[in-house]
Amino acid sequence: MPSSRISDEHLRQYSDLAEDWMQQYLRVDxxxxxxxxxxxxxxxxxxxxxxxxxNRVFEIAPGRGDLWARIPHTTAESKRPIILLNHMDVVTSDASHWKVPPFSGELRDGYIWGRGAQDMKDEGLAQLVVMVMLKREKxxxxxDVIFLAVADEEAEGRGTDWFTKNQRDLLGNAEFLINEGGENLLENGKVKYVGVDVGEKTSYWLHVVAHGRPGHGSRPNPDSAPNRLVHALNKILAYKTPLRVLPVVDEFLRDMAPYEPPERTLYYRNVKKAIEDxxxxxxxxxxxxxxxLLRDTISLTMLGxxxxxxxxxxxxxxxxxxxILPGGDPKAVLETLRRVVNDPDVTIEPIEPEFREANYSSTDNSLFAAIRETSAKYFPGTPVVPHITSGYTENQRYRPLGIVAYGFNPYTATEEEGSTEHGNDERIRVEEVRRGPRVLFDVVVKVAGQ
Ligand SMILES: [Zn+2]
Known part of the structure; x- marks a missing residue:
């Protein structure tokens, strides 16, 4: 039963609950x-x-925990579960740069304000309201629909690591997972696209050290360590990693082609050919x-x-x-950079010995179809596109368990609203808080409803 079959009175109640609970949740530091x-x-x-x-609670370290809850299937036979995943932690905030205190949950100017209003207490709250709707509406x-709230996503991901290691059975061999990520960009009052994150890149950090003869600053030495470092970094910055088109990126660009200026449209229709141009x-x-989207990238971030x-x-x-793009080989990139620098007095080593290979989920399944159909109802005429995010999400850690994991956001946001994530004045429009759970409910019911 889609939300259109729920009475208006109930729908209003769920929106009221979402608004009230969102404020309360944002007050939790x-x-x-x-x-x-x-x-x-x-x-x-x-x-x-x-x-x-x-529901079940797991305190994985003092003050830190994961929570698991479930609405069980009602049929005799069942398909594999769907998981609604959210992280409860938020990044730091500096109250002196905010218009309202970051943990006030204040309602002002049509927004609910607070750290986590975009990342991702808003989505966690929508997932909670969906559980309540499923239960109350029977x-x-x-x-099974599983709700999983985890700790520590913003740092080391200990909540997810602990859960997948110690309570794997409670994931019930799930088929699907919806997590943060995804972007539904609102431009001039219209949703430009519904972006579903189907994959992420993974980070690979390198430490570059140049060695040279030390001395006094009054007697310059062309082969000094800092000079060698600058030469090496110049070569690295001038180096262009090869362009590569993943199937999902190809799909994304082709979907976006009609909305681009004419020249871009041509490129996007056949990006595999365009990258030769x-x-x-x-x-x-x-x-x-x-x-x-099209290459492994290199950013110079720290110097000493x-x-x-x-x-x-x-x-x-x-x-x-x-x-590194999904399927990329970090060791090959490292070897290439060493060759590019080509200086025996400059070493390049990975900072973390372990590398998590990037992965992605395909789009030919009932969850993607459910997102497509639901979006057509709420955002008619808007393309629903698979996307690779430049950032990291914990979907990386669930896909190796055989789960199709997407970043899907039931809310829309303007560029400006979205940029408050991890920034100052993080906030979400009240009307989004009221509607978002309904959007997510319709996706979940299309996948798990009988
Ligand atoms: Zn997040």
Whole structure:
């Protein structure tokens, strides 16, 4: 039963609950570090208990925890579960730069304000309201719907690591997972696209060290460590990683082609051919949001040398943030950079010995179809497109378990609203809070409803 079959009175009640609970949830301070996600667990548990929804709490470290809840299937036979995943922790905030205190949950100017209003207490809240709607409306289900709230996503992902290691059975061999990510960009009052994150890049960080003869700053030495480092970094910055078109990126660009200026439309219709074209290559380099989709990227982020201006140090260093496309080979990239630098006095080593290979889910399944159909109802005429995000999400850690994992956001946001994520004045429009749970409910019911 889609939400259109729920009475208007009930729908209004769910929107009222969402608005009220969103404010309450934003008042729960789960800044990570230190996290204190047990506060979030308590917030969810109280509501789930009141609603009679089965749930379990796991304190994985003092003050830190995961919460699991489930609405069971109602049919004799069942399909594999769908998981609604959210993280309860939020990044730090500096109240002196905010218009309202970051944990006030204040309602002002048509917005609810607070750290986590975009990342991702809003989505966690929508998932909670969906559980309540399924329960109260007694929706017939042919698969379990699992709600999983985890700790520490903004740091090391300990909540997810602990859960997948110690409570794997509670994931019930799930088929689908909906998590944060995804972007439904609102431009001039219209949703430009519904972007579903089907994959992410993974980070691969490198430490570059140049060695040279130390000395006094008053007697320059061309082979000094800082000079060597600068030469090496110049070569790295001038180097262009090869362009590569993943099938999902091809699909995304073809879907977006009709909405682009004429020249872009032509390129996007056949991007595999376009990447051979010099002027398109230059366009890619100028366009950050296109560039990261088509290649492994390299950002120079940290630099260090002498502690004193008049001392030439024996070592100078830099850190590089590399982001590797799914299927990319970090070792090959590393070897290439060493060749590019070609200096025996400059070493390049990975900062973390372990590399998590990037992955992605395909789009030929009933979850993607459900998102497409639901979007057509709420945002008619808007393309629904698979997207690779430049950022990281925990979907990376669930796909190896055989789960189709997407970033899907039931809310829309303007560029400006979206950019408050991790920034100042994080906030969400009240009308989005009121509608979002209904959008997610319709997706879940299409996948799990009987
Ligand atoms: Zn997040």
């Amino acid at each position: 789960t800044t990570n570090p230190p996290g204190n996600e047990m506060r979030g667990v308590e917030f969810f548990k109280k509501i789930l208990d009141d609603e009679g929804i089965e 929706v017939a289900l042919d698969r 010099k002027s398109f290559q230059q366009e890619v380099e100028r366009d950050e949001s296109l560039n990261f 040398g002498s502690e004193q201006t008049n001392v030439i140090p024996p070592e100078a260093w830099a850190n590089l943030d590399l982001r």
